[in-house]
Amino acid sequence: MLRAERGWSQLELGGRLGVSRQAVNAIETGKHDPSLTLAFRIARLFKLGIEEVFDDDGSDD
Amino acid sequence: MMTVPMIEDGEGVRAARARTQRRCRIAVLSLLGALAVSVVMILGKTGPGHLQPGYAVAAVIAMAVVLPLAIYFNNQAKDELARLNALRANSFGLYAFLLGGWSWLVLSNGGLVPQPNVLFLILATSMLTLGRYAMLRIRG
Numbered sequence: 415m416l417r418a419e420r421g422w423s424q425l426e427l428g429g430r431l432g433v434s435r436q437a438v439n440a441i442e443t444g445k446h447d448p449s450l451t452l453a454f455r456i457a458r459l460f461k462l463g464i465e466e467v468f469d470d471d472g473s474d475d
Numbered sequence: 476m477m478t479v480p481m482i483e484d485g486e487g488v489r490a491a492r493a494r495t496q497r498r499c500r501i502a503v504l505s506l507l508g509a510l511a512v513s514v515v516m517i518l519g520k521t522g523p524g525h526l527q528p529g530y531a532v533a534a535v536i537a538m539a540v541v542l543p544l545a546i547y548f549n550n551q552a553k554d555e556l557a558r559l560n561a562l563r564a565n566s567f568g569l570y571a572f573l574l575g576g577w578s579w580l581v582l583s584n585g586g587l588v589p590q591p592n593v594l595f596l597i598l599a600t601s602m603l604t605l606g607r608y609a610m611l612r613i614r615g
Contacts, residue, residue, distance in 0.1 A: 422485070425487065426485045426488050428491050429485075429486070429487030429489065429490035429491030429492075430485075431487075432494070433555065434491070434494075434554050434556065434557060435491065436557075437556040437557070
């Protein structure tokens with residue numbers, strides 16, 4: 415996991431992204447799909463392309 | 476596999492703590508405002524003519540300024556998940572208010588229950604909305 419590779423807790427990542435720890439947890443567990451703005455922010459933070467961070471699981475939800 | 480020690484107090488954690496403190500301040504101020512209004516409504520007499528006209532106008536203006544500002548700053552301090560959860564909870568509360576109010580009115584027209592009490596409906600649906608928001612937050 416990208417976050418763990420950097421030794422960041424969910425709180426640390428949330429703080430860097432400007433979202434709560436709950437939001438980070440919901441994104442990681444697939445309970446929440448981030449907005450496009452947040453997805454780009456996450457990709458920029460990890461210095462990766464957006465498609466390298468997120469993949470489509472094929473569901474419409 | 477190489478393990479990286481977790482950063483306990485990085486810039487992200489400090490930023491998160493600052494955000495939490497900001498949200499707490501807004502929440503406390505909002506709660507104090509709501510408490511003051513509730514106390515006035517519970518202790519004060521209600522009904523036409525029980526309030527000085529000037530005081531009533533001032534109270535409405537204050538409410539019309541304070542409430543949107545509190546909602547605005549609260550929304551600014553929330554992240555997108557919290558905003559989405561608030562939207563879901565508010566929708567739930569609105570449906571509960573419309574359905575509850577309508578059912579109560581129809582039942583009272585049928586002589587089965589007393590006339591609807593708007594204050595009770597507002598308080599009950601507010602509690603339902605808060606409960607729904609708490610449930611969404613706990614579920615993650």
